[in-house]
Amino acid sequence: MKDHLKQQINGGAIKPGGKLPSIRELSEQWGCSNNTVIRAINELEKEHLIYAVPKSGHYVIVRPSPSADRPAGQIDMAVAAPDPGIIPYEEIRHGLNRAVELYGDHLFSYGDPLGIPSLREAVSRHLADAQIFAGSERISVVSGSQQALHLLASMPFPNGKSTILVEQPCYAGMLTILRLLGATAIGIARTESGLDLDELERHFRSNAVKFFYTVPRYHNPLGTSLSRREKEAIAALAEKYDVYIVEDDYLADLETDSKSDPIYSYDRSGRVIYIRSFSKIMLPGLRLGAAVLPPAFIPSFRMYKASSDSSTAALSQAALEIHLSSGLFRRHADMTKERYGVRMRMLQEACSRYLNEDCRPSPSTGGIFAHLKLPDRLSAEELAAALRRKDVYVFHTAPCYLPSVESANSLRLSIIRTDEKQIEDGIRIIRETADELMSQRSAGKFSRSAVTWM
Ligand SMILES: Cc1ncc(COP(=O)(O)O)c(C=O)c1O
Incomplete structure (x- = not known):
């Protein structure tokens, strides 16, 4: 039964996005019990070939080629x-339709700048799963x-400070x-092994720091996370020096370590x-995010938010509420985490096969990024350009540095739009291209080409 359905899906007899016959229809067609059909359907769900829409049925996952935005x-x-291959378009479409049914006219007028109250409550419950305990009155929905x-x-x-x-x-x-805002910005080094806490304290003590912006979890572009000790210390230093922390937890829903808590959970002074x-879980085009604010910030944040966009699109908000409340968001997050986890492992394995030990990204089981530091004699910019000519796209990290800070010679690799084969091919081509660049550079000068660069 399961194999037959699988054949129909893979062979295109049931199209991507298409609906499966109901359990009753399948059991009649196959002359078997409902339980046998349910078992087969559960297994197909586990293999991420289909997904359920409550009160509607089962649908085939739409899986365009991973590089849908780029030619094959x-x-x-x-x-x-x-x-796009793992976004549950059909579920989201269903959520949008339900939103229109449930909220009707309310969706088409101006709303509260801080968000639909029932969504703020749903977000408050969702955040509690990650040790963020905050009442909905402190939460603002934001447009991303x-x-x-x-x-x-x-x-x-x-705190009246501005840096x-x-x-x-x-x-x-x-x-x-x-x-673009012309803000005064200064930097502190973050490496794969984290932050220098003495240096952070020096900054907090000697500069008029309004806030410290940090991405503790699955950092962009490093891919690594801060330790518990660092997160506790940041919260304590914030209190000691009256500095706010803006904790950007953009990938919290993909965390693989259930013990990894945010800085927010260590904050005793209301400065996070x-x-x-x-x-990264729903469609980025819905433009949805949330901010948890200290109570004193709410009036001013409401004013800035209203002056920016009046309110976040109500249709997007309603779709998110339906996803959070029905459990679809959590299920999709778990599925995404599993998929990206496999890709991240493949990336790590491919790097150990093709790259030398000192050139490998820090080991990571989750997130979406790995950071590849290159030796000085191999320019990351040149390597990225040479890879582009071979249709391999990587991100040179120069835009991740302030103009006053010397940028590292490094690349950020993302696994988000790849599959297993592309990861293997991509890392192999990076290695080959680096070898070519190095041997071009050393042509005639050295007897051995620089194949030992990585
Ligand atoms: C670290 C980080 N923060 C924030 C964002 C913005 O995300 P959003 O789509 O929620 O605006 C991104 C986008 O990639 C990101 O990498």
Whole structure:
């Protein structure tokens, strides 16, 4: 039964996005019990070939080629937008339809700038799973976490300070905000092994730091996470020096270590502003995120939010509420985590096969990024350009540095839009291309080509 359904799905007899016959129809067709059909369906769900929509039925997952935005044959390890192959479009469409049915006219007028109250409550319950305990009155829905970062960088803070401290490297989108706002920004080094806490204390003590922007979990572009000791220390230093922490937890829903808690959970003084994105699990185009704010921030944040977009699109908010409340969000997050986990393992294995020990990314079982530091004699910029000519796309990390900070010679590799074969091919081509560049450079000068670069 299961094999037959699988054949129908793989052979296209039931099209991607198409609905399976009901359990009753299948049991009649096959002359078997409902239980046998349910077992087969459960197994297909586990294999991520189909998914259930409550009160509707089972649908075949839409799985366009992983590089849907790029022509076939290209390997995309540069982008951070979710894999269209694992986005549950049908579920999301169903959620949007339900939202229109449930909320009707309310969806088509202006709403509360901080978000639909029932969604804020659903977000509050969702965040509690990750040790973020905050009542809905302290939560604002935002139009993507990017908006929260922009508003926080723009608005004055109660500590009256104005310098923004960022990790180096850090999320390039945050640096763009700071540059466009003309904000005073300074950097502190973040490496695969974390932060220098003495250095952080020096910054907090000697500079008028309004907030420290950090991505403790699955850092972009490093891919690594801060330790519990570091997170506790950051919360304590924030209190000691009256510095706010903007904790960007964009990948919290993909955490593989259940013991890894956010800085927010160690905060005793109300100085951590916690930001969550919903882009990496739902569609980034829905523009959904949430910010947990200290109570004193709420009036001012509401004003800045309203002046930015009046309110986040109500249709997106309603779809998120339905996903959170029905459990679909959690199920999809778990499935995404499992898929990306397999890819991350493949990436680590491919790196150990093709690259020398000192050139491998830090081991990681989760997240979406790995960071590849290159030896000085191999320019990351040149390597990225040479790879582009071979249709392999990687991200050179230069935009992750402040203009005043020397950028590392490194690449960020993303597993989000790849499959197992592309990961293997991608890392092999990186190795070959690096060898070619090195041997071109040393042609005639050395007897042996520089094949030992990595
Ligand atoms: C670290 C980090 N923060 C924030 C964002 C913005 O996400 P959103 O789509 O929620 O605005 C991104 C996007 O990739 C990111 O990498």
